[in-house]
Amino acid sequence: MSDPRQHEKYEQYEGGSPEAERKVFEELAQRIVRIQRINQETGQLPGPDRAFHAKTTIAVDNARVRFHTDLPLSLREGFVQPGAEYPALVRYSNAAGVPAADSAQDLRGIAVRIVVGDDERHDLLMLNLPASHAANAREFVEFAEVMAGASGTAQVAYRFLVKLPRAVGRPAATRMRKTLQKAVARKIGSLSQERYWSQAPILWGDAGPVQYQLRPSPGGLPAPKPDRADRDRLRTELAARLRERDVVYELCLQRFADEATTPVENASVEWPEDVAPPVPVATLTIPRQDLDSNEAVAVTRRIEQLVFTPWRTTDAFRPLGNLNRSRDAAYGASSARRLGQE
Structure with missing residues (x-):
């Protein structure tokens, strides 16, 4: 059994203690709620939406996660066992806090909820960018406040x-600008062919900190030329693909090496693969289906009401690092407003 306090040897709390840091995060969470209000006003939305990742591209509740039979002994922890298979929910999204056309420059996210049982679920949240533009929660919120409501090339610049x-x-600021400009300038043909990273680590039992990622399984077909007039072209492409075949990813882990090359507290540092090579541990399969059926539309609406958070997990898989720790307060505050629970 893993030590539930193992995380303490990897983390450094802002202000010197969990209590001091929690006060900082509560204040940052309220600033996120203000950003949420700005997004609602500038986007002329009928009600509060997610502060970020407002637009759902695809959402399904019939995916499956299956762990490899040759899973390394050191990575077996809790529900993660050789050959174990679980149902999963998947939500693809655009990262912006205001829904926009899929042609808009943006990051793309994927949230996976692994359903182990009635009382155990694990949310994995990822972006198609290996490291965050923000080193920590303060930087993230400062950036979000500066950019909230920005429109037009001149204003953004x-x-x-x-x-x-x-x-x-x-x-x-220079690091953030270069990171994001390079990422959003890349043309995306299909969400099924994107690679997604956690950007911040979690604990993996006695194995210590890991970052996780999804990468497309070999053999996926290239994306067709997109219809530039289609506001929802990423959804259109993925829906067409799923009418014909399954979409499959490999779930991989990168293991902590040392604080210099694979830092826990600084989310802006990419964990280099020559130091922390990705280890495939499972497959995520989204089965062939018709996403335009009445049943699929109802599933999407239901998933839209859910709250995805890295803190939906167990102690053995606890989120690590400043940015991850802040998400408990931030997601709680913004979700409460979105769902009318304030």
Whole structure:
């Protein structure tokens, strides 16, 4: 059995203690709620939406996660056992807090909920970017506040080049701008062919910190040329693909090596694969289906009401690092407003 306090040897709390850090996160969570209000106003939304990842691309509740039979002994922990298979929910999304056309420059996310039993579920949240633009929660919120409500190329450029350096300092602002501009400039043909990373680590029992990622299984067909007039072209492509075949990913883990190359507290540092090679541990299969059926539409609506958070897990798989720790308060506050639970 893993030590439930093992995380303490890897983490450093802002303010020197969990209690001091929790107060910081509560204040940051309220700033996230204000950003949520700005998004609602600027997007002219009928009600509160998610502060980020507002637009669902695809959502299904009939996926499966199956762990490999040759799972390394050191990675076997709790529900993670050789050959174990579980149902899963999957939600693809665009990262922005206001729904926009799929052609808009944006990051793409995927949330996977592994359903182990009635009382045990594990949410895995990933983006198609290996490291976060923000090193920690403060940077994340400062960036989100600066960019909230921005529209048009000139306004976005002004906020990147003038307002963001004032908020976080020029070195951090430059890092954020380069990271995001490179990421969103890439053309995406199919969400099924994207690779997704956790960006921040979680505990994996006695194995210690890991980052996880989904990468497309070999053999996937290339995406057709997109219809540029289709506002929902990423959904259209993935729905067409799923009418013909399963979509399959490999779930891989990168293991912590040392604080210099695979830091726990700094989410802006990519864990290099030559130091922490990805180890395949499971497959995620989204089965062939018709996403335009009445049943599939009802499933999407139901999943839209759910709250995905890395803190939906067990102690053995506890989220690690400043950015992950902040998500408990931030997701709780923004979800409460979205679902009318304030």
